[in-house]
Each structure stands twice: as structure tokens, then as C-alpha cells.
Amino acid sequence: MPNMSQKKNPMPVxxxxxxxxxxxxxxLGYGEATALxxxxxxxxxxxxxxxxxxxxxxxxxxxxxxxxEGDFEGAYRIITESSxxxxxxxxxxxxxxxxxxxxxxxxxxxxxGIGRLERFVADWHNEHASAAPERxxxxxxRVAVVGSGPSGLSCAGDLAKRGYAVTVFEAxxxxxxxxxxxxxxxxxPKKIVRREIETLRGLGVDFETNVIIGKTLTVDQLFxxxxxxxxxxxxxxxxxxxxxxxxxxxxxxxxxxxxTRSNLMGAYRxxxxxxxLRAKRVAVVGxxxxxxxxxxxxxxxxxxxxxxxxxxxxxxxxxxxxEVEHAMEEGIDFRLLTNPVRILGYQNENDRRDPKNGxxxxxxxxxxxxxxxxxxxxxSPVEIPDSAxxxxxxxxxxxxxxxxxPLIKSTTEGLTVNRRGGIVVEEATxxxxxxxxxxGGDAVTGAATVILAMGxxxxxxxxxxxxxxxxx
Amino acid sequence: MYRITxxxxxxxxxxxxxxxxxxxxxxxxPGQFVILRVDEEGERIPLTVAGYDREKGTVRIIFQIxxxxxxxxxxxxxxxxxxxxxxxxxxxxEVEGLKKVCVVGGGVGCAIALPIAEELHRLGxxxxxxxxxxxxxxxxxxxEFAAASDRLAVMTDDGSAGxxxxxxxxxxxxxxxxxxxxxxxxxxxxxxxxxxxxxxKPYNVPTVVSMxxxxxxxxxxxxxxxxxxxxxxxxxxxxxxxxDGYLIDFDEAMSRSTMYRDFEAVRREEECNLFRGNE
Numbered sequence: 001m002p003n004m005s006q007k008k009n010p011m012p013v014x015x016x017x018x019x020x021x022x023x024x025x026x027x028l029g030y031g032e033a034t035a036l037x038x039x040x041x042x043x044x045x046x047x048x049x050x051x052x053x054x055x056x057x058x059x060x061x062x063x064x065x066x067x068x069e070g071d072f073e074g075a076y077r078i079i080t081e082s083s084x085x086x087x088x089x090x091x092x093x094x095x096x097x098x099x100x101x102x103x104x105x106x107x108x109x110x111x112x113g114i115g116r117l118e119r120f121v122a123d124w125h126n127e128h129a130s131a132a133p134e135r136x137x138x139x140x141x142r143v144a145v146v147g148s149g150p151s152g153l154s155c156a157g158d159l160a161k162r163g164y165a166v167t168v169f170e171a172x173x174x175x176x177x178x179x180x181x182x183x184x185x186x187x188x189p190k191k192i193v194r195r196e197i198e199t200l201r202g203l204g205v206d207f208e209t210n211v212i213i214g215k216t217l218t219v220d221q222l223f224x225x226x227x228x229x230x231x232x233x234x235x236x237x238x239x240x241x242x243x244x245x246x247x248x249x250x251x252x253x254x255x256x257x258x259x260t261r262s263n264l265m266g267a268y269r270x271x272x273x274x275x276x277l278r279a280k281r282v283a284v285v286g287x288x289x290x291x292x293x294x295x296x297x298x299x300x301x302x303x304x305x306x307x308x309x310x311x312x313x314x315x316x317x318x319x320x321x322x323e324v325e326h327a328m329e330e331g332i333d334f335r336l337l338t339n340p341v342r343i344l345g346y347q348n349e350n351d352r353r354d355p356k357n358g359x360x361x362x363x364x365x366x367x368x369x370x371x372x373x374x375x376x377x378x379x380s381p382v383e384i385p386d387s388a389x390x391x392x393x394x395x396x397x398x399x400x401x402x403x404x405x406p407l408i409k410s411t412t413e414g415l416t417v418n419r420r421g422g423i424v425v426e427e428a429t430x431x432x433x434x435x436x437x438x439x440g441g442d443a444v445t446g447a448a449t450v451i452l453a454m455g456x457x458x459x460x461x462x463x464x465x466x467x468x469x470x471x472x
Numbered sequence: 473m474y475r476i477t478x479x480x481x482x483x484x485x486x487x488x489x490x491x492x493x494x495x496x497x498x499x500x501x502p503g504q505f506v507i508l509r510v511d512e513e514g515e516r517i518p519l520t521v522a523g524y525d526r527e528k529g530t531v532r533i534i535f536q537i538x539x540x541x542x543x544x545x546x547x548x549x550x551x552x553x554x555x556x557x558x559x560x561x562x563x564x565x566e567v568e569g570l571k572k573v574c575v576v577g578g579g580v581g582c583a584i585a586l587p588i589a590e591e592l593h594r595l596g597x598x599x600x601x602x603x604x605x606x607x608x609x610x611x612x613x614x615x616e617f618a619a620a621s622d623r624l625a626v627m628t629d630d631g632s633a634g635x636x637x638x639x640x641x642x643x644x645x646x647x648x649x650x651x652x653x654x655x656x657x658x659x660x661x662x663x664x665x666x667x668x669x670x671x672x673k674p675y676n677v678p679t680v681v682s683m684x685x686x687x688x689x690x691x692x693x694x695x696x697x698x699x700x701x702x703x704x705x706x707x708x709x710x711x712x713x714x715x716d717g718y719l720i721d722f723d724e725a726m727s728r729s730t731m732y733r734d735f736e737a738v739r740r741e742e743e744c745n746l747f748r749g750n751e
Binding site: 171172173181209210211212215216217235237238239241243247248249250251253254256257260261264265266272273274275277355357358405406407 | 495496499509513514515516540541555556557558559560561688689691692693694695696698699700705707710721724727728730731732733734735736739
């Protein structure tokens with residue numbers, strides 16, 4: 001008999017006012033009893049609508065059925081048939097617009113908490129399982145993966161499970177890409193990312209850090225070294241700035257830099273070798289998940305006041321609802337329909353050596369209203385005349401997107417990129433214009449989600465397998 | 473891990489090291505840089521490549537001991553390893569087709585200017601060089617520059633070696649005397665490069681400057697190394713580090729370079745105390 005409660009079991013979380021001052025994980029995860037209760041809400045639909053909403057097609061009803069039986073390890077095995085990073089996806093996937101949006105239970109009441117169950121299963125496995133994963137028999141083929149973010153890890157994992165010798169090349173000093181440098185500890189603890197990477201190592205995946213493909217080695221050199229296919233998952237790249245006055249002032253960061261200093265380099269820890277400005281008042285410009293991460297990081301770094309400055313309204317704000325709610329509970333001040341026009345800085349005209357010179361003191365904004373829908377159907381924001389005002393802040397974090405990194409395309413002949421600089425691929429395979437070279441993730445699409453990147457890595461792995469096993 | 477195969481003190485504040493890094497050694501060219509971390513908890517710092525040996529697979533770095541990280545690096549010895557050494561990053565200095573160039577280096581910047589002067593010399597370019605230091609004690613690489621240059625001026629602030637004065641003095645004299653350079657290439661403190669550009673401007677000689685701003689990843693991800701060049705935002709790590717000196721906003725770059733001055737002063741102090749405690 002299914003559990004007919006219309007509500008999902010709530011996710012236990014740290015108290016908002018406590019968590020806003022620490023870097024511990026916000027969501028604490030289901031316990032066994034809660035997981036069993038939530039699993040019982042699944043109707044085990046024959047046509048499995050939820051699976052069609054999953055970019056990596058996890059057999060969702062099947063894993064939930066295992067949870068219901070109390071066979072958590074069995075559930076884990078079903079998830080990992082399709083996903084290389086279950087503990088990560090259970091935390092950062094936007095389930096509400098994917099699997100859970102298709103759940104029949106969502107028609108009347110709340111959908112099954114698929115993401116929360118996935119996280120429970122992965123965490124249970126990481127806590128209890130001791131056996132190293134079985135290493136598949138080598139098939140004699142070698143594949144290079146460029147970048148160790150979600151798309152690269154997913155591609156590497158799928159290939160390794162099929163017996164390929166996979167080497168992942170990472171430009172930074174640790175593997176994990178955006179999971180390590182971008183998503184903060186309080187949303188995705190780094191030990192979980194390291195654990196998932198260890199699992200891949202256990203499958204035989206080799207990681208080479210400090211290798212920048214396009215600089216240290218070129219894609220063509222990878223083929224010369226004997227790799228038969230190359231997957232490019234190099235991520236999004238150069239941060240965008242608004243082009244307004246004052247963006248070079250001290251205290252203006254891109255979200256990438258701000259988050260990298262805190263997450264990757266550990267600048268949030270006392271005694272860190274890497275500095276970060278401990279600002280008291282911070283404005284984060286932008287409305288995506290990255291903006292939420294930056295704002296909540298600022299709070300945890302000791303800010304007393306943190307603004308989100310976004311030029312459209314809450315309806316258009318692209319971040320996940322859950323992240324927005326968490327941010328609001330923690331006290332982030334959302335200034336919607338607000339657009340920065342200039343960043344203000346301190347300048348002592350009488351003393352050019354004043355150490356405060358050149359530091360941010362505020363951000364001047366104008367109020368916006370939504371005009372007529374444009375060609376894309378979105379109502380574009382229009383400035384309200386004479387509405388300028390200033391927010392007093394000592395740091396500004398620009399979180400308005402990225403443009404593709406030029407390093408690989410500028411050194412790889414025969415690789416076609418689109419108008420925006422994204423690598424052009426065949427959708428069904430991830431194959432680029434260059435034979436043997438596949439790509440996926442933000443390097444192709446521009447900034448998107450972890451799970452879409454993983455889906456692209458998976459697609460490419462299947463295509464690489466089809467191509468190389470045909471040639472064998 | 474990357475092993476140190478040679479270490480030499482060039483003066484009390486400047487050290488040369490050869491680091492075993494075969495990938496970097498195989499593809500590095502003059503003007504490019506590396507990012508290194510000394511140890512597991514260390515920060516990432518950029519250092520410009522001062523030379524490489526493709527056969528031995530080693531890369532030469534020359535650094536000034538200015539902060540906690542360079543102090544920690546300087547305490548490493550031959551046979552020790554450092555945790556990370558990634559590169560080569562940035563675009564190489566463009567030397568092709570140049571017939572006559574004036575290279576102007578200041579302080580530890582001379583370490584980076586040398587491989588460029590040597591490369592130009594090797595390509596048959598006429599090389600005039602000005603190198604400047606605070607005093608004789610800090611003078612480095614004079615012999616090497618003499619070997620790579622058709623004309624060399626050594627300057628010190630206090631006159632304890634070479635001529636007394638700043639690097640723009642001989643540069644101005646040579647330009648005034650009618651030397652026609654295809655290009656001036658300058659590497660050193662921001663303030664020096666700013667004045668080299670100002671000296672070159674009346675003669676309209678193209679002047680390339682090598683920028684070394686604060687950066688983290690060095691691969692075009694963080695945006696911390698941004699500069700205003702001709703009114704546009706550029707990233708030193710992927711668009712540079714060399715830029716047209718006439719277009720650089722030096723005042724802005726100088727201001728940005730001091731962003732963490734307080735933090736660095738504290739860390740340097742801690743590092744020194746720690747080191748004393750160990751002795």
C-alpha cells in the first residue's frame with residue numbers, strides 16, 4: 001500500500017541563522033526511516049514518466065523500489081548503472097524541473113522526493129560500502145578526457161565501466177572542476193566530490209592534474225600519444241563583466257574568482273594562504289545559481305548585509321527555487337528590477353597614498369520595469385527615468401555569466417565553434433567537426449547545469465564506444 | 473610533485489631554480505608563465521618562465537622573495553619537490569620579424585627579459601638593452617645580458633654599479649640620438665613600464681609591456697587578472713601577458729596590484745616568525 005501523503009518528507013536543514021555563519025552543509029539528508037517512508041510514496045508507474053525527465057535516464061522507480069525493500073546497496077547499483085556521481089546529483093540537480101516535474105504524485109500534491117532519495121542512497125553507500133568497485137577487463141582502447149568537471153567525470157566513468165583506459169587531464173591542481181572550485185562547501189561538501197572521484201579511480205580512471213590542454217599539450221598531441229578519441233569538457237570560461245565604470249576597483253570580483261578563492265583555495269578558513277576580501281556589505285549582481293552561491297558565501301565570510309541585484313523580477317530569476325528560498329531564509333536582501341550603472345570607489349584627492357584609495361564604497365543602481373515581450377517572448381527590463389540610488393557596499397561580485405574559454409579552440413585546427421564561441425557538436429553523439437573529438441557540457445552549451453553536462457558526457461561516451469568498438 | 477634540480481641565489485633577494493617539469497619544458501616559449509603551488513595548502517602564484525631545457529625537461533624560474541609564498545619556495549632546496557607546477561600559460565612574446573629592438577628590464581623583471589633578449593639575438597635581431605636595479609647588490613644577469621646584446625646600459629638608483637639613474641635615461645638618449653627601433657620590449661615594475669612607455673611615445677616606437685597581475689587559475693576562468701587595454705577589459709592570462717604599452721591603464725593596474733597588501737604583510741610576518749621558530 002503506497003503512502004498517500006500529499007507532502008514530501010521535508011529535508012532536515014540546519015537552522016538558517018546558524019548556517020548563515022558556517023560552511024557546514026545546509027541540507028542534512030534523510031535518515032533511513034524517512035527514506036523508507038518517502039519511497040513508499042512512489043506508485044511505481046509502468047510508463048515511468050520520471051525517467052524521461054532525467055538527463056541521464058536513471059531507472060528511478062526501480063531504485064526507489066529497492067529503497068522500499070530496504071536494499072539500499074541494490075538501489076545504489078541501479079543508480080550507478082546510469083550516473084557516475086549520485087551523491088553529487090542528489091544534491092545539486094534541479095529535480096523540480098526534471099524527474100520530479102514529471103511525477104504523477106505531483107498532479108495532486110507534491111511529487112516524490114526523488115532527489116532526496118538519490119542523495120540518501122548515495123550517502124548510505126558511501127558510509128557503509130567497503131568493497132572497492134570491480135575493475136572491468138581492459139578492452140585495449142585509450143580515450144583522453146579534457147577537464148574533470150561533471151561532463152568529463154561522467155564520460156570517463158561510463159567509458160571506464162566498458163573497459164576503456166581513460167586519462168582525465170585537469171588544468172587545476174585538483175580534479176572536480178566546478179564541483180570543486182564553483183559550488184560551495186555548504187551545498188556540496190568537497191569530501192563528497194573527492195569520494196566520487198576516488199570511486200572513478202577505483203574503476204581505473206587516471207587523473208593528470210596541472211595539464212592545460214591547448215597549452216601544455218594540444219588535442220593533436222593527445223592523438224599522437226595514442227589516444228583514439230578525445231572528449232572536451234573544459235567548461236564555461238571567461239567571466240563576463242557589465243562594462244560599467246568602476247569594475248576595476250579593488251573589491252570587485254567575478255563570481256568565478258570569489259568562489260574559487262573561497263572553495264578551491266580555502267580562503268574561508270582561518271590562516272589560509274589565499275586571501276579574500278572579508279567585506280561587511282556585499283552586492284552580488286545576477287540571479288542564477290552561481291549568484292546565490294556567491295551571496296551565501298559572502299554571508300558566511302562574515303558580511304552583515306548581502307544584496308542580490310537583479311534587473312528582472314522574481315518570475316524571471318533563473319536560480320533554483322530551493323536556493324532562492326534558502327538564501328532568503330538566511331537573510332539575503334533581494335533587490336529585484338534593479339540594474340547597476342556604476343561602481344563607486346574611494347579616492348582621497350589630497351593623499352594619493354591613502355591605503356583606502358581604489359576600494360569599492362558603493363554601487364549605483366537604477367530601478368527597472370518590465371516592458372513589452374521581446375522576440376524571445378521574455379519581457380525585457382526598461383529603466384525607470386530618474387530612479388538612480390546607491391547601495392553602500394565594500395565588495396561587488398559580478399555573476400552575469402561567462403563566455404567560452406579560447407584556449408582549446410585557438411590551438412585545435414578543424415574545431416568549429418558557433419557565434420558565441422561554443423564548440424559545435426552533433427546533438428545525438430557529441431561529435432565535433434574534428435574526427436575523433438567529442439565535446440559536451442558548458443564548453444558546448446555555455447553555462448548550464450551539472451546534470452546536463454553529465455548527460456552530454458554520457459552521450460559522448462556511448463558514441464565513442466560505438467565508434468571504437470566498430471573499428472576494433 | 474615537481475623536483476628542484478638546481479638552486480642558485482642571484483642576490484640576497486632573488487633566487488634561480490630549475491624545476492623538473494617535462495611537459496612545460498617541452499612547450500614553453502619566452503614570455504610565457506607558469507602557476508605553482510609550493511605545498512598542499514599553498515596559494516597559486518604566477519611566475520614568468522626564465523628559461524627551459526627541452527632535453528633535460530627542466531624549466532628555469534627566477535623569483536624575488538617578496539611574500540610568504542616566495543619565502544616558502546626559497547626555503548626549498550635541490551632534491552626537494554613542490555606540489556604543483558602548471559603551464560606554459562599566456563601567449564609567447566612575439567619576436568618574429570623584428571630587426572632592431574630595445575629591451576628594457578627592471579629588477580627581477582630582468583630575469584624574464586633575458587630569455588627574450590637571447591631569443592632575439594639568436595634570430596639575428598640587433599638588441600639594445602637597458603637593465604636597472606636599486607643597487608649593485610641587487611644586480612643580476614649582467615654577463616648574460618652582455619652576451620645577448622649589441623649595446624648594454626646598466627643603471628642603478630644609487631650609482632653603485634653602472635650609471636646612476638633610471639632606465640629611461642639611456643633609453644631616452646638612444647631614441648634622441650636617432651636609434652630606430654622596430655619595438656621596445658619592457659618588463660619590470662609597473663611604474664617603470666609606465667615611464668618607459670612615456671619615454672617612447674614622442675618617438676612613436678611601438679612598446680610591448682609584460683603584465684603580471686594577481687591571478688588564480690591562469691587559464692581564463694577567474695577574471696582576477698583583468699586589465700583595461702584601450703578601454704576594453706582584457707585578461708592577462710589568456711590575452712597576454714604582453715600588451716601594447718600605449719593602451720594599458722597603468723594607474724588602474726597599479727591600484728589593483730595592491731588589493732591584498734594588508735593581508736600579504738600579515739602573512740609575511742607570520743611566515744618569518746614561523747621560520748625563526750624552526751631554527
